[in-house]
Amino acid sequence: MQQPLPKQLQPNLLENRCPSCLFMQLEGILVQPDQIDLYLTINFDVQCESLPKGSIAFGLKGGKLQLRLENGKIHHQFRELTGSLTLLPQQEGQQLATCQVRTKGSQKNPTWDFAVDPEKPVLQGVLKKTKLATLNAIAFPCSVEATFDVSLQNIYLTKVQGLWPANLSTNQLAILERGIAQLLLQRKLKPYLSRIELQFDSFESLKMPNQ
Structure with missing residues (x-):
């Protein structure tokens, strides 16, 4: 007898605040x-921003994906996205890149920490519909809130143009770049870069096709 096809569950809410820097999507498939x-899709790249007297470009050296589960849990052994992962190039001519992913946190609040390869300045590339984990629903409604957060140490300026003279010392440049990164963090990257909500209201909404 042919098995019913898995039911795909789309997000109730999808918010990407800086999609050129980070675009994230989360889908659920009932098994x-x-x-x-x-399943996680996540796309890292450099984002450009125009300022009154110039422009900047920035990317991410890392960040944290955090899930908050209501009436659900994810056991540590069912977290599949971990270790050294290949980021596929977004454009022709780009090289393959890797990132390091570590998972921690509780069954109700699991997290995944992303970090750039030491040989690269920022994360660039895409993980496309890669299995993140298996969620066990305990009761209904069951919901997942996913956020991708960054700290000051995760922000890296790849280009600064027209904002200050070229004869500054290395120490002066570091202070100014840190100040710009702090402004970016407070004005554009907080409280999160991306946020997704998946909600399953009842057993009927989760029922597999043809059951």
Whole structure:
């Protein structure tokens, strides 16, 4: 007898505040009446910003993906996105890049820490529909809130143009660049870069097709 096809669950809310720097999408596929496979798509790149007297470009050296689960849990052994991962190039001519991912946190609040390869300045490339973890639904409604957060140490300026003279010392440049990164963090990157909500209101909404 042919098995029913998995049911794909789309986000109730999808918010990417700086999509050129980070675009994230999370999908759920029902594989058992109480189990949902979560698939992550995440795209890292450099984003340009115009300022009154010049422009900057920035990217991310790392960041944290955090899930907040209501009436659900993810056991550590069911977290599949971990280790050294390949980021596929977004444009022709770009080289393959890698990033390091570590998972920690509780069953109700699991996290994944992303870090750039030491040989690269920033994260660039895409993970496309890669299995993140398997969620066990305990009761309904069951919901997932996913956020991608960054700290000051995660922000890296790849280009600064027209904002200050060229004869500044290395120490002066470092102070000014840190100040710009702090402004970016407070004005554009807080409280999160991306936010997604998946919600399953009842068992009927999770029922597999043809059941």
